[in-house]
Amino acid sequence: MAYKCTVCEKGPAAGKSVSHSKRHTLRRFLPNLQKIRVNLEGTVRRVYVCTACIRSGKVQKVV
Numbered sequence: 001m002a003y004k005c006t007v008c009e010k011g012p013a014a015g016k017s018v019s020h021s022k023r024h025t026l027r028r029f030l031p032n033l034q035k036i037r038v039n040l041e042g043t044v045r046r047v048y049v050c051t052a053c054i055r056s057g058k059v060q061k062v063v
Contacts, residue, residue, distance in 0.1 A: 001048075003030065003031075003033065003048075004031075004033075004048070005031060005033060005048060005049055005050040005053060006040075006047040006048060006049060007049055007050070007053040007058050007059050008050065008052070008053055008058070010031045010050050010052070011031065012028045012029065012030050012031070013028070013029040014026065014027075014028060014029075015027055015028075015029055031050045032050060032051045032052075033048040033049065033050055033051075034048070034049060034050075034051060034054065035047070035048050036049055036054070036059075036061055037061065037062040038059045038060060038061060038062060039060050039062050044062050
């Protein structure tokens, strides 16, 4: 399974780490994904959702 948010499709982004000596090396910026139970299309499923979608109310958590 891909490391993506099921709501907004946010995934890893590429960039570079820059050391104190200004040496550039490749790195990945990973989204803050949480595995939570949500109500999708009337069914309760356990999916990965980013914290931005949880905070903005795009998805409803199921207790």
